[in-house]
Amino acid sequence: MNSKGRFGEFGGQYISETLMNELIRLEECYNEAKNDPVFNEELNSLLNEYAGRPSLLYYAGKMTEDLGGAKIYLKREDLNHTGSHKINNCIGQALLAKRMGKTRLIAETGAGQHGVATATVAALLGMECEIFMGREDTVRQALNVYRMELLGAKVHAVTTGTETLKDAVNDCMKEWSNRTEDTHYCLGSVMGPHPFPTIVRDFQSVISKEAKQQILEKEGKLPAAVIACVGGGSNAIGAFYNFIEDKDVRLIGCEAGGRGVDTPETAATIATGTLGIFHGMKSLFCQNEYGQIAPVYSISAGLDYPGIGPEHAYLHSIGRAQYVPITDDEAVEAFEYLSRIEGIIPAIESSHAVAYAMKIAKEFSKDESIIINISGRGDKDVAAIARYRGVNLHD
Amino acid sequence: MTDKIKNSFAKNPGGKAFIAFITAGDPDIDSTYEFILKMAEAGADIIEVGIPFSDPVAEGAVIQNANVRSLKAGTTTDKVFEMVAKVRKVSDITLCFMTYANLVFHYGYDRFFEKCKELDVSGVIIPDMPYEEKEELESISLKYGVEYISMVSPTSEDRVRMIASEAKGFIYVVSSMGVTGVRTDFSTDLKPIIGHIREVTDTPCAIGFGISTPEQAAKMASISDGAIVGSAIVKIVEKYGKDAAPYIYDYVKSMKEAVIAQ
Numbered sequence: 026m027n028s029k030g031r032f033g034e035f036g037g038q039y040i041s042e043t044l045m046n047e048l049i050r051l052e053e054c055y056n057e058a059k060n061d062p063v064f065n066e067e068l069n070s071l072l073n074e075y076a077g078r079p080s081l082l083y084y085a086g087k088m089t090e091d092l093g094g095a096k097i098y099l100k101r102e103d104l105n106h107t108g109s110h111k112i113n114n115c116i117g118q119a120l121l122a123k124r125m126g127k128t129r130l131i132a133e134t135g136a137g138q139h140g141v142a143t144a145t146v147a148a149l150l151g152m153e154c155e156i157f158m159g160r161e162d163t164v165r166q167a168l169n170v171y172r173m174e175l176l177g178a179k180v181h182a183v184t185t186g187t188e189t190l191k192d193a194v195n196d197c198m199k200e201w202s203n204r205t206e207d208t209h210y211c212l213g214s215v216m217g218p219h220p221f222p223t224i225v226r227d228f229q230s231v232i233s234k235e236a237k238q239q240i241l242e243k244e245g246k247l248p249a250a251v252i253a254c255v256g257g258g259s260n261a262i263g264a265f266y267n268f269i270e271d272k273d274v275r276l277i278g279c280e281a282g283g284r285g286v287d288t289p290e291t292a293a294t295i296a297t298g299t300l301g302i303f304h305g306m307k308s309l310f311c312q313n314e315y316g317q318i319a320p321v322y323s324i325s326a327g328l329d330y331p332g333i334g335p336e337h338a339y340l341h342s343i344g345r346a347q348y349v350p351i352t353d354d355e356a357v358e359a360f361e362y363l364s365r366i367e368g369i370i371p372a373i374e375s376s377h378a379v380a381y382a383m384k385i386a387k388e389f390s391k392d393e394s395i396i397i398n399i400s401g402r403g404d405k406d407v408a409a410i411a412r413y414r415g416v417n418l419h420d
Numbered sequence: 421m422t423d424k425i426k427n428s429f430a431k432n433p434g435g436k437a438f439i440a441f442i443t444a445g446d447p448d449i450d451s452t453y454e455f456i457l458k459m460a461e462a463g464a465d466i467i468e469v470g471i472p473f474s475d476p477v478a479e480g481a482v483i484q485n486a487n488v489r490s491l492k493a494g495t496t497t498d499k500v501f502e503m504v505a506k507v508r509k510v511s512d513i514t515l516c517f518m519t520y521a522n523l524v525f526h527y528g529y530d531r532f533f534e535k536c537k538e539l540d541v542s543g544v545i546i547p548d549m550p551y552e553e554k555e556e557l558e559s560i561s562l563k564y565g566v567e568y569i570s571m572v573s574p575t576s577e578d579r580v581r582m583i584a585s586e587a588k589g590f591i592y593v594v595s596s597m598g599v600t601g602v603r604t605d606f607s608t609d610l611k612p613i614i615g616h617i618r619e620v621t622d623t624p625c626a627i628g629f630g631i632s633t634p635e636q637a638a639k640m641a642s643i644s645d646g647a648i649v650g651s652a653i654v655k656i657v658e659k660y661g662k663d664a665a666p667y668i669y670d671y672v673k674s675m676k677e678a679v680i681a682q
Binding site for chain 2: 027028029037038039040041042043044045046047185186191192195198199202203204205300301302303304305307310312314315316317318
C-alpha cells in the first residue's frame with residue numbers, strides 16, 4: 026500500500042500533486058528532527074521558558090463539592106502564553122519550518138487562537154506571517170484579529186462558502202499550493218493530509234504527558250476519565266494520547282452540537298457525519314447524500330468545522346474514545362458556571378468539555394478523578410457570550 | 421477507452437489536441453448540454469465536464485464561483501449523468517469528468533466508474549487524489565476501462581517519471597503553482613518535465629492551468645501534445661450566462677486552430 030499516515034482506514038494524503046513533494050519533505054524533516062537532541066532541547070526550552078509549561082493541573086475543589094461526585098481537575102492550557110494549547114503546536118511547527126529553510130508561515134484560524142499563536146511564534150522567530158480567517162469569524166472574534174495584526178501578521182478575511190473555519194482552510198491550502206518555496210503551512214489541528222495529524226498530535230501530546238505525571242503525584246492513581254472538546258481535535262488528542270494505552274481511563278471528546286444534533290445547525294461530526302474525503306484526509310464529515318460538505322454551525326468558532334481528525338475517527342471506530350455532542354446552550358451555561366464557581370473563564374470551546382463533566386461527575390465515586398482539558402481562556406468570547414445573553418457591549 | 425483518448429490526439433495534424441473544460445450546471449444543466457455540443461462542433465477534441473463540489477480547493481475564483489452557481493441551481497452528480505446521457509444521443513465527443521475525491525467516493529467508486537462506462541466517459545480527473553492514493557480506485561478503473569488521469573506539476577521533480585510510467589489516457593501537466601485561473605505569464609520551464617514524461621511513456625501529455633489566449637495555447641501545444649483551458653471558458657459563461665453558446669463556439673474555434681497549427 027502506497028498510502029501513508031493511516032489510522033485504520035482514516036487519514037491518508039488526499040491533496041494536489043503540487044503539494045506532495047512538500048509533504049514528503051515535511052515528513053522527512055520531522056522524522057529527523059524528532060530524534061535530534063538539539064531540536065528537542067530548543068523545543069522544550071521554548072515550551073518551558075516562553076510558553077510557560079508545564080501547565081498546572083488544578084484541583085477544582087468548589088466545583089467538585091458542588092457537583093458531588095468525582096474529583097474535578099482542570100488541565101490549565103488556558104494559562105499558556107497566548108491563552109490556549111495552540112502554542113504547543115505552533116512552536117514545534119515553526120521550528121520545523123526554520124529547519125526546512127522557510128521564512129514565512131501561513132495558517133488558518135477559527136476562533137483566532139491558532140492564528141494568534143502562529144503570529145506570536147512568527148514574531149518571536151522573525152518570520153513573516155499571514156493568517157486566513159473566515160469573514161464571519163473575523164466579526165465574532167474581532168479582538169483576535171487585532172491581536173494578530175499587533176503581532177505583525179497579515180489577516181485575510183475569507184469570503185467564500187460559509188466564511189468560517191472550513192473556508193479558511195480551503196484558502197490557506199490554495200495559498201500554500203501557490204507558494205511552498207519559502208512558506209510553511211502551520212496547520213492548527215490534527216487534520217489535513219499526512220504528516221500533519223501525526224506531527225500536531227505529537228506536539229500536543231505534551232498535555233497528557235504532563236497531566237498523567239501530575240495526576241499520579243496528586244492522586245496516586247490514574248483518572249477515571251479525561252474530557253476535552255473536539256473540533257478538528259488537537260487539544261483532545263493531546264489530552265488523550267498518553268492515556269490511550271490505559272484502558273480504564275475513559276476518553277471523552279465533546280463535539281459542538283450547536284442548536285442540536287437533530288437540527289441542521291450543528292457541527293457534531295461523529296454524531297451526524299459520514300465517511301468521506303476532504304481537506305487531505307479520509308475521515309468523518311458533515312455532508313449531504315452526494316458528498317457536498319455541509320454548512321455547519323456552532324456558537325464556538327473554533328469547533329465550527331465539518332470534519333474531525335482521522336485519529337479521532339479511528340479511536341471512535343474501535344470504541345476506545347467516546348464522543349458526545351454539547352449544545353450551544355449547555356456550553357454557555359458551563360462557561361458561566363466555571364467563571365462563577367472557580368473564577369476561571371474558559372474558552373467557549375473548552376466550555377463544551379466543562380458542560381459534559383457537569384453532566385457526568387455524579388456517576389463517579391468521590392475517590393475517582395476526572396481531568397477536564399481547559400484548552401483555552403475565555404476572554405476572547407466575552408463579547409459573544411454577552412450578545413448571546415442579549416447584552417450589547419459595543420457603542 | 422484509452423484508445424478513444426489517444427485517438428483524440430492522434431487524429432489531428434501533429435497529434436495535438438485542444439481540451440476544453442466546463443463546469444456542469446452553470447448557469448443550469450440544460451445550458452451545459454448546449455455548451456458541450458457547441459464546443460464539440462467548434463473542434464474541441466476532449467471535453468472535461470466538471471461536477472461541482474462545495475469546496476473546490478484546486479480552483480481559482482472563476483471556477484469556484486461557477487461551482488457555487490451550479491450547486492445553487494440544484495446540480496447533483498446524478499443530474500450531470502443525465503445531461504451526459506442526453507449528449508450521448510447526439511454526439512460521440514471524447515469526454516472526461518473532473519471532480520473531487522469526495523463526490524466520487526460518496527457515489528461509490530464502483531457505481532461512479534460503471535456509470536462512466538455506460539456513458540462512454542473515457543477518464544476521470546480528481547485533483548485531490550494523487551499517485552499515492554489512486555490505489556483505492558485503480559482496480560475499479562481497470563474493470564470498467566475508464567481511466568484515472570494522472571497529474572504532474574512543476575513541483576513533481578523526481579516524481580514525474582514514477583507518475584508518468586503508470587499514467588493512462590493522457591497526462592495532465594499543471595503549468596504552474598497554485599490554483600486554476602488565468603495567468604499572464606508562465607515562469608516554469610515545462611520542457612524538462614515533458615522530457616522526463618517522454619522518456620518513460622508515449623501517453624500523450626497536455627498542459628493546463630492559466631491558459632487563456634491562442635498564443636499561450638500555441639506555445640503550450642508546441643512543447644507538449646495539447647492545451648487544456650478551463651477558467652477562460654467558464655468566464656465566458658459567467659459573462660453571458662445562458663446566451664454564452666456562440667461566444668464559447670468562437671473562442672474554442674480560435675483556440676483549436678492555434679493548437680493544431682503547432
